[in-house]
Amino acid sequence: xxxxxxxxxxxxxxxxxxxxxxxxxxxxxxxxxxxxxxxxxxxxxxxxxxxxxxxxxxxxxxxxxxxxxxxxxxxxxxxxxxxxxxxxxxxxxxxxxxxxxxxxxxxxxxxxxxxxxxxxxxxxxxxxxxxxxxxxxxxxxxxxxxxxxxxxxxxxxxxxxxxxxxxxxxxxxxxxxxxxxxxxxxxxxxxxxxxxxxxxxxxxxxxxxxxxxxxxxxxxxxxxxxxxxxxxxxxxxxxxxxxxxxxxxxxxxxxxxxxxxxxxxxxxxxxxxxxxxxxxxxxxxxx
Amino acid sequence: xxxxxxxxxxxxxxxxxxxxxxxxxxxxxxxxxxxxxxxxxxxxxxxxxxxxxxxxxxxxxxxxxxxxxxxxxxxxxxxxxxxxxxxxxxxxxxxxxxxxxxxxxxxxxxxxxxxxxxxxxxxxxxxxxxxxxxxxxxxxxxxxxxxxxxxxxxxxxxxxxxxxxxxxxxxxxxxxxxxxxxxxxxxxxxxxxxxxxxxxxxxxxxxxxxxxxxxxxxxxxxxxxxxxxxxxxxxxxxxxxxxxxxxxxxxxxxxxxxxxxxxxxxxxxxxxxxxxxxxxxxxxxxxxxxxxxxxxxxxxxxxxxxxxxxxxxxxxxx
Numbered sequence: 238x239x240x241x242x243x244x245x246x247x248x249x250x251x252x253x254x255x256x257x258x259x260x261x262x263x264x265x266x267x268x269x270x271x272x273x274x275x276x277x278x279x280x281x282x283x284x285x286x287x288x289x290x291x292x293x294x295x296x297x298x299x300x301x302x303x304x305x306x307x308x309x310x311x312x313x314x315x316x317x318x319x320x321x322x323x324x325x326x327x328x329x330x331x332x333x334x335x336x337x338x339x340x341x342x343x344x345x346x347x348x349x350x351x352x353x354x355x356x357x358x359x360x361x362x363x364x365x366x367x368x369x370x371x372x373x374x375x376x377x378x379x380x381x382x383x384x385x386x387x388x389x390x391x392x393x394x395x396x397x398x399x400x401x402x403x404x405x406x407x408x409x410x411x412x413x414x415x416x417x418x419x420x421x422x423x424x425x426x427x428x429x430x431x432x433x434x435x436x437x438x439x440x441x442x443x444x445x446x447x448x449x450x451x452x453x454x455x456x457x458x459x460x461x462x463x464x465x466x467x468x469x470x471x472x473x474x475x476x477x478x479x480x481x482x483x484x485x486x487x488x489x490x491x492x493x494x495x496x497x498x499x500x501x502x503x504x505x506x507x508x509x510x511x512x513x514x515x516x517x518x519x520x521x522x523x524x
Numbered sequence: 525x526x527x528x529x530x531x532x533x534x535x536x537x538x539x540x541x542x543x544x545x546x547x548x549x550x551x552x553x554x555x556x557x558x559x560x561x562x563x564x565x566x567x568x569x570x571x572x573x574x575x576x577x578x579x580x581x582x583x584x585x586x587x588x589x590x591x592x593x594x595x596x597x598x599x600x601x602x603x604x605x606x607x608x609x610x611x612x613x614x615x616x617x618x619x620x621x622x623x624x625x626x627x628x629x630x631x632x633x634x635x636x637x638x639x640x641x642x643x644x645x646x647x648x649x650x651x652x653x654x655x656x657x658x659x660x661x662x663x664x665x666x667x668x669x670x671x672x673x674x675x676x677x678x679x680x681x682x683x684x685x686x687x688x689x690x691x692x693x694x695x696x697x698x699x700x701x702x703x704x705x706x707x708x709x710x711x712x713x714x715x716x717x718x719x720x721x722x723x724x725x726x727x728x729x730x731x732x733x734x735x736x737x738x739x740x741x742x743x744x745x746x747x748x749x750x751x752x753x754x755x756x757x758x759x760x761x762x763x764x765x766x767x768x769x770x771x772x773x774x775x776x777x778x779x780x781x782x783x784x785x786x787x788x789x790x791x792x793x794x795x796x797x798x799x800x801x802x803x804x805x806x807x808x809x810x811x812x813x814x815x816x817x818x819x820x821x822x823x824x825x826x827x828x829x830x831x832x833x834x835x836x837x838x839x840x841x842x
Contacts, residue, residue: 371594
């Protein structure tokens with residue numbers, strides 16, 4: 238079912254809100270990864286506010302859909318989405334990366350650091366994808382109704398384990414598993430195609446037996462359509478390759494590898510927030 | 525060469541495989557994973573009985589470990605098996621990040637530990653695993669000495685312990701020294717009392733320690749033998765008591781002298797009751813092809829190496 242205009246506007250506003258929170262959280266924390274957080278803000282808005290069957294008041298409800306952020310460094314975006322969805326108070330977001338906080342630098346499910354809504358500790362690239370496959374395997378074998386969603390970075394898929402999992406998931410026909418590849422073309426040290434090229438990307442996933450969709454990761458209508466199609470499809474695991482812009486929404490962070498793992502400074506913070514406020518007004522007043 | 529042993533020899537792997545099947549019947553939430561070595565590790569027994577709860581991932585040890593994490597997060601008890609070199613070393617970072625850190629209920633049961641793996645040579649003879657696994661927070665480490673104890677350890681870990689653990693088994697048939705097993709985590713087992721020296725050993729070295737103690741007694745040296753299956757948690761009270769009673773400790777393990785049982789005992793005593801310690805183990809060198817018993821002799825892991833270590837230590841003390 239295509240997104241109605243008012244739903245689309247609402248999701249855009251939420252995505253913009255996630256972006257503002259990402260900028261604020263990383264500014265307050267003084268460190269973190271804004272670039273790759275901003276590139277998945279639209280996806281998280283769509284998933285948490287339209288697709289995922291979750292219960293914020295009961296985060297470990299057995300029937301929930303599982304989402305694993307395998308690119309764990311984008312934790313600020315995940316935390317912002319979870320807080321906005323009601324898993325914990327929005328004010329808590331500003332404890333990011335502080336001693337004793339539930340919002341660890343990379344997602345955690347450990348003891349006092351367990352973040353409500355987080356399924357798996359990630360941060361070391363590739364592991365989350367494999368753990369998600371384990372969840373999907375259990376779901377598949379036991380006929381569980383819930384689905385498993387996993388978000389991978391494009392740099393992340395240079396890790397060999399990702400392709401182990403891609404192969405394994407096909408063998409076990411894990412059609413309850415949807416992987417999103419955040420194809421923002423960048424990794425910490427620069428552009429993926431300079432460092433270790435990934436293209437042609439879609440045929441690689443297809444070659445591993447996955448059904449593949451390629452979509453603009455900032456076009457919420459198109460993204461929503463791809464997710465709906467993927468949810469319907471049966472027989473193979475599914476990959477949605479999202480063409481995205483690293484740092485999306487903040488002009489000076491866009492396509493700038495400097496903001497892969499660096500928080501905005503004071504002046505950058507104000508500029509970024511100003512731009513996002515402006516964008517929020519634009520979405521609100523668009524015809 | 526194969527010493528004359530007063531005990532029957534039993535494949536610990538088969539005992540392990542049969543135990544898993546029994547546990548599988550009792551615990552419907554037990555899943556077992558293997559990486560294409562199930563006929564060697566004997567998890568194939570479980571796979572035949574419970575195919576719906578068995579996953580042979582193929583040759584993907586790193587994925588297997590993370591897959592186990594994903595399964596454990598759904599409330600399952602999970603056991604993963606392969607050779608110890610492919611579990612303690614190859615997917616080490618996955619073990620740390622995805623099993624130990626979140627304290628998931630995954631048991632790592634690794635077969636083919638130590639140089640006694642034999643003809644396969646250095647690539648397959650892991651002598652570093654105990655040290656590596658011991659260094660990881662939340663991880664417990666066990667090196668059982670015979671088949672009945674393997675069953676007891678696996679029983680405890682699957683039935684009672686919720687959390688990660690590493691167990692190292694041998695490839696070879698090894699002597700059964702237990703009539704009755706009294707395994708408790710964090711507890712050493714005094715197999716023989718003695719007043720001149722305490723030999724603290726585990727795994728394959730425990731039967732050899734018993735033979736050494738017998739030989740020493742004929743030389744007028746009264747040696748105690750402690751089977752220390754539980755490397756972590758270590759039975760510090762027992763180690764200290766043996767040190768106080770005998771004043772001299774010899775450790776024996778099929779592991780590098782660095783970071784294994786000997787290191788742990790020495791560290792503990794240095795802090796709690798400084799006592800001379802001699803370590804019998806592999807002297808920081810890689811193995812090679814050979815028969816198990818040849819290799820044990822060659823790398824100083826024999827009854828006679830223990831006897832020698834005891835006599836040298838006592839001679840130096842005067």
